Each structure stands twice: as C-alpha cells, then as structure tokens.
Amino acid sequence: MYRRGPPPPGPPPPPLLTAAPCLAELRERGEPLRALGFAALVLGSVLLHWTVSLMDPGFVPQAGVSEEQEAMIPPLPKTVQLRRCGYCMVKQPMRAKHCRVCQHCVRRFDHHCPWIENCVGEKNHSLFVAYLAMQLVVLLWALHIAWSGLYFEGSWKWLKHNIFLLLSFVLMAIFTVVAVLLLVSHLYLVSCNTTTWEFMSRHRISYLQHCDTENPFDQGLIRNLWRFFCTCHLVAWEKMYFQEDSDPV
Template sequence: MAPWALLNPGVLVRTGHTVLTWGITLVLFLHDTGEPDTARPQTHAIPPLRQWEEQGELLLPLTFLLLVLGSLLLYLAVSLMDPGYVNIQPQPQEEAKEEQTAMVPPAIPLRRCGYCMVLQPLRARHCRECRRCVRRYDHHCPWMENCVGERNHRLFVAYLALQLLVLLWGLYLAWSGLRFFQPWGLWLRSSGLLFATFLLLSLFSMAASLLLASHLYLVASNTTTWEFISSHRIAYLRQHPGNPFDRGLTRNLAHFFCGWPSGSWETLWAGEEEEESSGQAA
C-alpha cells in the first residue's frame, strides 16, 4: 500500500481502531490504577507512573512505552510494505528465470491469473482488494488494509504477539485499579469508565489471542489461512491427502522465522509427489 493511501477514509477508520487500543493502554498509566496509599484517603490511589517515579523505578513505564512504539512501527511496516507481489511486468530474462523455469518441475503446470494475467508461482493467489497476485498468500487483513503474504507474514505474527502483550499489560492495569467494595453510586462515578475500559480491552485481548494462536498453528504446519480454509478448491492440494509443504515442526518454524531451509515450493511439492508415487508402486 502506498503511503498516500493512508488518506483513504476506510484506512483511517481501521487505523483508528488500533490507535484507540494504544491510547487506552497509555491513558491507564495516568489513571488512578495503583494500590491505595495508607497516608491518603482510601478512596484515592496513586497513579502507577507517579508511584514508580516516587520509588525511582521508571524501567516498567519505559518498557511499556517501548512496547507500544514497537507495536506502532510493526503496524506501519505490515501495512505499508510489499507483501510479496508477483511482478506484473518483469524483465524477460527475470521472468523466465523466476516465474517459469527456476526449479519448476515439468509436472507442475504454471497457472495464469485470470485478473492480472501473470504466471502464478505455487501458493500464490490474486487479491481482489489489492488487485495483485501475492506470493504465499495468507489473507487480506482489513485492519491493515494490506495483504499478508510471503514478505510480511512474520512481521504480522510479531505484531500480533507484541500487541497482545500490550493489551494484557493494559488489562492488568485496568483490573488493578478497580475498587469493588464501595457504594454503587460512588463506584459508578469512580470506576465505571475504568470497568468499561477493562471490558473493551478484554474483547481486544481475546481477539488478538485467537488470531495469534491460529497463525502460530498454521505456521507450525506450514500452511496458510487461504490453504487451510479452501484446500478443497486448490488444485495442488487436492492431489495430496495431506499437506505437501509440511517439513516437520522444527523445519517449518525455522523456515518461517529464519528462512531456512530454503528452496522453492515447486521442488518440495514435486518431491512429495515422487515419494507418494514410489510408495504406491512398492
């Protein structure tokens, strides 16, 4: 997505959802969410940031601010970077090397996209929102306004993990500031907004947890969201009873996060095909 695309109203709305999450968790540091001070009335509490400052312990708030900043940078990186678009007009030599003949077994016919008319590598798919074919397509994220594919998938997982950590920290701050042993009217005035914040953060935390858990499961099995949901409609998956790209948990994680072991998906798919053929012949 181009930087000027952030001016799109839809992008601003979706970005506002994430900014709202960061804003809520940051405001909690300035809210009266600390433990009550014995030298003060029990209806008031010391804000954690002021309490840590009085105790000379600023490592925790600085760590929290760094986590929020890291979450923001990862969000912008995933939203703005190329997710792994297939070149529409590559150089003739590069097209023959990269898209047609680079370790592609002749048993695998290359598919031509019916939208942008490029030759799709294995595991690529056309995204109608981005109007481009994406390598190792996972899904189009509406909150990122960008596809999650070969180049930004690991950053997307890192963003989910960091965002979940920020949400859980904010959830803890909100819970620690709630005071339940008060008259209903006083509690509603002093803790009503904080309780609503706690419920909102709980909802966001649950959504982030489910997303992170599902993506870690898919990464561990070396599959994508699109392949997991639509395996019955994908030609190269219908020919195999299992996942032809699964190389075991350790290798799957090493390839996803470190790029090792390397190799084309076509070669891996053909190797699995040969093993099945030899097994049937035996």
C-alpha cells in the first residue's frame, strides 16, 4: 500500500503581534508625556478662560469713590475733572469708563471682550494677558500636531482624504495669527502703562488732552511690568498723574 510522506515544510506562520513593543517604542519617544502635557495646557487655558470671564474686572461700586478715598486724591486742575457717569451716576475714578454691555463703570478700563463676555479692567487684565499667552502656546502645539499628520502627494486623491485635516490646519493658523497680534499689542500697551481705550480715544479723554506729557502713567518698562503683573491692590491713578508715589486705594 502506498503511503504518503509528510507534507513538505511550508513557510513558518507569522509571529503574533503584541502591544508591548509598540508601547515601549511610544514610551521611548515620550508620546504619553507629550499627550499629557498638551491636555494640561488645554485644561489650563479653559480654567483661565473661566476665571477671566467670571471674575470682577474692577467694577466701581455703586457708592462710587468714598470720602476717605476722595481725600487721598490731590486737587485736579479745572481742565481735568472727574466726571460723574451719566449711566450709573457714580463718580468715576481716573481711567475708569462705563461699559454699556456690562452696565458698570470699570476701573482702568481696557475693552469689553466678546470672547470672554466680560470687561478687561484693572483686576483681570494681567490674567487676560496670561490667558492669551497660554492660548497661543496651545495653538502652536496644535499646529505642530496637524502639520506632522500632513503628507503631501501630487494627486487629488490625497487632498480628498486629508481635506478636513488641511482645513483644520488653516483655521488654527488664522487663530494663531490673531492670538499673536492680540498678545503683542497688549504687551506693548502694558509696557507703556496705557490701555486700549486710552490708546484709541486719547483725543476724547480730558486727563490726556490737557497733560504736559504724552503718557502721565508711564514709569518705565520695568516698573510698568512689575506693577501690572506683580501687584494685586488697586492704584490711585490720580496720584500717579501728578508724578507722586501712588498708594493703594
């Protein structure tokens, strides 16, 4: 009887793929730490956004300037008058302005930001600048991630499969340019100790129209940055207007 011999040896079966080498490779490249770092930046940006949106930007109380605070203010020349607000009827301290959206007068008013739905004033301006800086870092990191996923090929098929990634990259690039312009402009204004409102409306502000110097609140780059980022109390701007040592209000 004819017996068949053993089948000829075939190619060995492929080895089973395991996740361990892939995870080890990812750990060596630091991918989990990068993902955690990016998530931490996004979380910090969201928390700063909520903080700046919900905090008091420096609303002038309905009672206005108290008698004790008014006694600290030196007499102003007749050409410079601290007017009473025509909307909420409070006596405004110097550099304050009424916001028609918030329906309050805001100390050291900079502008009303629609992105945070709140005013930017003396109490939250420094956090607003920090928020812009963190938002810029998040956008730059996201741009890097999106760019690393783009592999350009000379065919329409590639564009069809990567259209959403390409549109996301263009959109983030636009937001990045906006964030850079906002951050640079605010840092410049902070370095001069001026505000967006004062910079744009100098011709309509009495205490700037009748001032001998271009900016009576400018104390030099270092002192301006220190006062802006490192002091927490409110400032009697009327005293600085007369080149005196400003005390907390």
